[in-house]
Amino acid sequence: MATGSSDALEHPNMVWEVKTNQMPNAVQKLLLLVDKRTSGMNESLELLKCNENLPSSPGYASCDEHMELDDLPELQAVQTDSTPPALFQLGADVSHQECSRPSWSQHTSNSNPENAYSCENGVNWLTELANIATSPQSPLMQCAFYNRSSPVHIIATSKSLHSYARPPPVSSNNDPNFSKNDVDETPVRHERANSESESGIFCMSSLSDDDDLGWCHSWPSTVWHCFLKGKITCFSGGKFFELCVCLQDYGSNGLKLISHEESISCGESVLKLTFDPGTVEDGLLTVECRLDHPFYVKNKGWSSFYPSLTVVQHGIPCCEMHLGDLCLPPGHPDAINFDDSGVFDTFKSYDFTPMDSSAVYVLSSMARQRRASLSCGGSNNQDAERSECSNKNCASPASSHLSSNPLYSKAGKSHSSGTASTVSATSPNKCKRPMNAFMLFAKKYRVEYTQMYPGKDNRAISVILGDRWKKMKNEERRMYTLEAKALAEEQKRLNPDCWKRKRTNSGSQQH
DNA sequence: TAGAATGAAAC
DNA sequence: GTTTCATTCTA
Numbered sequence: 001m002a003t004g005s006s007d008a009l010e011h012p013n014m015v016w017e018v019k020t021n022q023m024p025n026a027v028q029k030l031l032l033l034v035d036k037r038t039s040g041m042n043e044s045l046e047l048l049k050c051n052e053n054l055p056s057s058p059g060y061a062s063c064d065e066h067m068e069l070d071d072l073p074e075l076q077a078v079q080t081d082s083t084p085p086a087l088f089q090l091g092a093d094v095s096h097q098e099c100s101r102p103s104w105s106q107h108t109s110n111s112n113p114e115n116a117y118s119c120e121n122g123v124n125w126l127t128e129l130a131n132i133a134t135s136p137q138s139p140l141m142q143c144a145f146y147n148r149s150s151p152v153h154i155i156a157t158s159k160s161l162h163s164y165a166r167p168p169p170v171s172s173n174n175d176p177n178f179s180k181n182d183v184d185e186t187p188v189r190h191e192r193a194n195s196e197s198e199s200g201i202f203c204m205s206s207l208s209d210d211d212d213l214g215w216c217h218s219w220p221s222t223v224w225h226c227f228l229k230g231k232i233t234c235f236s237g238g239k240f241f242e243l244c245v246c247l248q249d250y251g252s253n254g255l256k257l258i259s260h261e262e263s264i265s266c267g268e269s270v271l272k273l274t275f276d277p278g279t280v281e282d283g284l285l286t287v288e289c290r291l292d293h294p295f296y297v298k299n300k301g302w303s304s305f306y307p308s309l310t311v312v313q314h315g316i317p318c319c320e321m322h323l324g325d326l327c328l329p330p331g332h333p334d335a336i337n338f339d340d341s342g343v344f345d346t347f348k349s350y351d352f353t354p355m356d357s358s359a360v361y362v363l364s365s366m367a368r369q370r371r372a373s374l375s376c377g378g379s380n381n382q383d384a385e386r387s388e389c390s391n392k393n394c395a396s397p398a399s400s401h402l403s404s405n406p407l408y409s410k411a412g413k414s415h416s417s418g419t420a421s422t423v424s425a426t427s428p429n430k431c432k433r434p435m436n437a438f439m440l441f442a443k444k445y446r447v448e449y450t451q452m453y454p455g456k457d458n459r460a461i462s463v464i465l466g467d468r469w470k471k472m473k474n475e476e477r478r479m480y481t482l483e484a485k486a487l488a489e490e491q492k493r494l495n496p497d498c499w500k501r502k503r504t505n506s507g508s509q510q511h
Numbered sequence: 512t513a514g515a516a517t518g519a520a521a522c
Numbered sequence: 523g524t525t526t527c528a529t530t531c532t533a
Contacts, residue, residue, distance in 0.1 A: 432527085432528060433526090433527055433528040434528070435528055435529070436528070439527095439528055439529055440529090442529065442530080443529055443530075446529075446530055446531085447530090450530090450531085457531085457532060457533075458530060458531040458532050458533090459531090459532080459533095461530085461531085462529095462530080499526085499527085499528095500526095501525065501526050501527080
């Protein structure tokens with residue numbers, strides 16, 4: 001039930017509870033607290049809160065801390081062999097219904113002549129779509145539409161989204177009822193035709209015109225986006241979560257991240273972020289969100305504090321987020337022509353197969369294509385392969401002579417020759433082990449601890465990190481454990497030999 | 512290039 | 523039970 005009224009934009013506070021009939025026990029509360037006190041004091045504080053309460057999540061109901069790790073959603077489980085939920089029950093009077101099956105679920109109903117895409121076509125279609133949508137030449141990427149005076153209408157514009165969140169291009173002559181104006185200007189159109197659904201856009205029914213529930217679409221195929229109350233909402237793995245928390249409400253300059261801290265809320269780690277909109281009248285914006293929440297950052301693209309968790313959970317590859325990052329609302333001019341190569345670089349670590357008919361595979365393929373094209377184009381393009389995302393967690397250290405092999409996975413450090421890393425890199429399908437929980441923790445905090453203890457040797461920092469790790473509570477470790485497990489499972493699936501040990505001379509060498 | 516931490520998986 | 527290797531970076 002969407003308890004938030006349709007006049008939420010006028011109301012200072014708004015609470016949503018979103019349920020799905022696929023997971024009837026899954027309830028997400030979207031709490032929007034707006035406290036604008038601008039009585040001449042230049043003081044205003046806006047708090048956005050997005051909490052998910054899921055049966056499998058630690059924060060659900062009784063805050064059960066005995067969540068099994070096996071409850072983790074699997075990356076590939078959502079899209080390939082399950083028909084997307086036909087009905088997302090949003091409430092008694094708010095729902096949207098799938099008019100027809102999206103293209104990639106056709107194998108569940110071959111008799112439907114409207115299913116225009118085959119399974120492999122689904123993959124190709126995604127790849128093609130991704131290439132088209134994210135290329136600098138794409139009209140979508142070149143769209144300069146940006147209207148900050150009307151948040152609802154801005155957000156309800158497909159062209160205002162970054163490519164990851166945009167619906168697939170719709171042939172306008174397929175359906176006269178779905179005109180450009182429907183997308184650009186009107187918040188919602190009911191009873192859309194099937195042709196729209198073939199494009200991944202779902203019709204909305206039983207909605208009042210005031211509900212501001214816009215189109216839904218599903219790209220990447222693991223992630224379902226829709227517009228709810230002027231926000232981009234993402235449906236992934238049986239969960240709704242809010243994407244790009246209302247950044248469009250805050251000026252054309254974006255929001256600069258000025259502080260972040262993790263805290264435990266009802267047994268679940270959450271991030272508390274503070275943004276500076278850059279304008280005095282807006283004050284600071286404090287946001288509480290999940291650790292894997294993605295933000296679109298200027299010159300970096302999609303970013304989150306836990307990129308690997310974000311991609312596993314939501315299928316969105318991310319750079320690592322840092323203080324000072326400028327988060328942009330979807331459709332911001334600075335977000336439109338960004339080179340996504342940095343995002344693709346994130347996936348150099350993995351080689352996905354066509355069986356992974358997910359956004360991850362698509363992006364992995366795109367990364368491979370990019371590498372291949374760059375290597376064919378000459379060796380001077382090493383730098384071109386790097387995006388503006390200079391973060392080492394984002395840009396792969398793999399040098400171009402290694403990445404010229406499309407099957408090569410990032411292995412070892414960026415040593416150029418003579419090391420074991422190079423040797424291992426020459427063998428195809430060789431990959432690095434995924435980091436365990438402690439490694440993820442250490443990687444995240446090593447820099448911080450190094451600054452905290454200037455002059456300390458890195459080995460001493462390791463000791464401190466280990467000490468800190470041992471003292472951490474299970475709840476604090478949970479996110480790292482989950483992330484490590486997710487990474488390991490994915491790696492195990494893609495590269496089962498990843499943990500193979502080298503044969504040592506003193507070991508079981510046989511002559 | 513060793514080493515310092517932890518943990519998962521292979522031996 | 524032991525060994526390897528994920529990350530990071532200084533000595």
